[in-house]
Amino acid sequence: MSDAIVAxxxxxxxxxxxGAKINNDTVAIEAGNKKGSIKRSRPVFxxxxxxxxxxxxxxxxxxxQPEAKLVQLRDEKKTLRQLLDESIEREINLIDEIYTLKAQLAAYTAGKIVALPGGKDSSRQ
Structure with a gap:
């Protein structure tokens, strides 16, 4: 091999x-030659x-590879967002159910306190 090819x-x-861009021209310039000095038509090269x-x-x-990783992370973000939205929806439904049950309990008791038989108060008689 000639010294030029080794260079x-x-x-x-x-x-x-x-990590620089690699093509025929950049290699030629890095070797200290002019752009275009590496020609496909020459068997030496x-x-x-x-x-x-x-x-x-x-x-x-x-x-x-980073683009594939980016796509994967975007998909993961979308999945996590969906899971978060579903969990928030479940919590809102539970809060609504608690509110409804408290309202029903208030309607049943309506300010009345009823002593249950066998409770703490029954032993004081």
Whole structure:
């Protein structure tokens, strides 16, 4: 391998480590050459271009992972929101039932206090 090709591969590795965008032009510039110096039509660059394409594909895959995580978190948020709304609805229904039962109890007793037989007061007689 020529020294120029080795310099391109070293530039590719530096770009990978940095997480910079990887394509033929960025590798060429990182290697200290002009943009467009890596041409697909030249057989010398065949292996280099293959390595650049693989590195670029890996970058795209890594960028897609956070998007999938974001979709998952949005779905989880939607599910949790639905569960929260359902629990609030249950609590409101229970509060309404308690209010109704208190009103019924007040209507039954209507201020009357009735002593039950066998209670604490029956032993005092």
């Amino acid at each position: 391109y591969f070293e530039a590719l590795e530096r770009l990978k480590k940095r 065949e292996e280099l271009i293959k390595a650049i394409d693989e590195a670029a594909a890996e970058q795209v895959a890594k960028r897609a």
